[in-house]
Amino acid sequence: MAKRRKGRPVDGVILVDKPTGMSSNGVMIKVRGMFAAQKAGHTGALDPLATGMLPICLGEATKFSQFLLDADKKYRVVARLGQRTTTSDADGDLVSEKPVAVTEAQVEQALVQFRGDIQQVPTMFSALKHEGKPLYHYARQGIHIDRPARPIHVFSFEIVALDDVWLTMDVHCSKGTYVRTLVDDLGEVLGCGAHVAELRRTHVAHYPTEQMMTLEQLQALRDKADSAELPAGEFLDQHLLPMDSPVVALPEVELDHQSCDFVRQGRTVQVGFGAPQGQVRIKSECGEFLGVGDVSDEGQLAPKRLVVPVSARQQ
Numbered sequence: 001m002a003k004r005r006k007g008r009p010v011d012g013v014i015l016v017d018k019p020t021g022m023s024s025n026g027v028m029i030k031v032r033g034m035f036a037a038q039k040a041g042h043t044g045a046l047d048p049l050a051t052g053m054l055p056i057c058l059g060e061a062t063k064f065s066q067f068l069l070d071a072d073k074k075y076r077v078v079a080r081l082g083q084r085t086t087t088s089d090a091d092g093d094l095v096s097e098k099p100v101a102v103t104e105a106q107v108e109q110a111l112v113q114f115r116g117d118i119q120q121v122p123t124m125f126s127a128l129k130h131e132g133k134p135l136y137h138y139a140r141q142g143i144h145i146d147r148p149a150r151p152i153h154v155f156s157f158e159i160v161a162l163d164d165v166w167l168t169m170d171v172h173c174s175k176g177t178y179v180r181t182l183v184d185d186l187g188e189v190l191g192c193g194a195h196v197a198e199l200r201r202t203h204v205a206h207y208p209t210e211q212m213m214t215l216e217q218l219q220a221l222r223d224k225a226d227s228a229e230l231p232a233g234e235f236l237d238q239h240l241l242p243m244d245s246p247v248v249a250l251p252e253v254e255l256d257h258q259s260c261d262f263v264r265q266g267r268t269v270q271v272g273f274g275a276p277q278g279q280v281r282i283k284s285e286c287g288e289f290l291g292v293g294d295v296s297d298e299g300q301l302a303p304k305r306l307v308v309p310v311s312a313r314q315q
Contacts, residue, residue: 007038009310010233011059012240017212018046018054018201030215031056034222036232043068043204043246047180049089052201053212060307061243064292068246070175071205072155077196079167079183084193088180098192104162110189111157111169119149120181152177167194170202206248213239243307244281244289251276252283253293253301260284263293263303273299 014035018027024045032040041062043055052075057065082100085092153174160168171179180196187194202209221235228234253276259269263282275295282290282303291306 007032007036008231008233009059010035010037010237010240011061011243011307011310012057012237013061013207013243013245014056014058014218014236014240015207015212016054016056016218017214018051019215020051021048023048024054027054027215028056031218032058034218034232035236041065044073044175046201047089047091047199049091049196050199050201052199053204053207053209054201055204055207055246057243057246058240059243061246063305063307064244064246067249068204072172072174072203073177073201074203075171075173075179076160076198076200076202077169077171077179077183078198079169079187079194080197081165081167081187081190081194082192083195084184084187085195087195088178088184089196089199092195096193100165100192102162102167102190102192104159106190107159107162107167107186110186111159113189114157114182114186115154117151117153120152120176120178120185121149122147122178122181150176154182157182166197172203205246207241207245211239211241242289247281247292250279250281250292253280253295254283254285255290255301256285260288260290263290263301264306266303266306268300268302271295271299271301275299275301279304 014031016027016031018024024042028040028042035058037058039059039062041057043057043065046052046054055068080090081102083097084095086095154177155172156170158170160170171182173179179199183194183196218236222232225232225234225236253271255263255269255271262269277295277297280293280295280301282293282301284290289307291303293301293303295301
């Protein structure tokens, strides 16, 4: 008999305003505890130094977190010009220090080469794996690993302000982009070096910034429920976004009752030649989200990741 998970089967996405100094995994563990959720997962790590939007998926929403890992991101970054560090941010050791005599026009000219499709060599202080271990494991031991450049896309990279050695910029980039590396490379092009002093993620995919909540706000709602001897989610659950919100950009296919039953059994169903092809969101006629599937050229829908109903998880 399968071991029953601790916690309750709560499903959805909560937008956390991650504080500086905490790891993304640490935030996820705290949020899971506040919601008393059976399972949780984050959607792409932010550096401990960074703040801002960290979507936390709860319950069945964790099955669709990869779509947020693959989504575009936006950041506000403050670079400290004139100083290069080992980690390309303020947490690293100083590597070099040079005088700064950079104009806004020079920065703008340098930024041109960092927009569009570019190749980026990931920083050694990253979670990318080499022989099963993250690169930062080797970096902390002083071991250098050759890393191949990876293609990324920078949709925009704009100056917000230049004040002496402090350069503030907005970045809109594809998945897999290391803003620390962008800043470090920019500093080398400018000839003075640079590192990230502050980094805030402002957007993930389509999620609204104004719906972010701090850990303190979430804890206050949990404390309110506890004080009133109410269930853990009494005041928290209303702030959850739907569990299909990570895949809202996918075209939707609506199924009748019988087809829904077949899909829940993992069977392929015919949806017709007029249906969108490729990955789709699957919903029932009454609007219930069933999961994600692939529609073939012949109009056949094959389920790929399905939601387990709450009733089945409570057995």
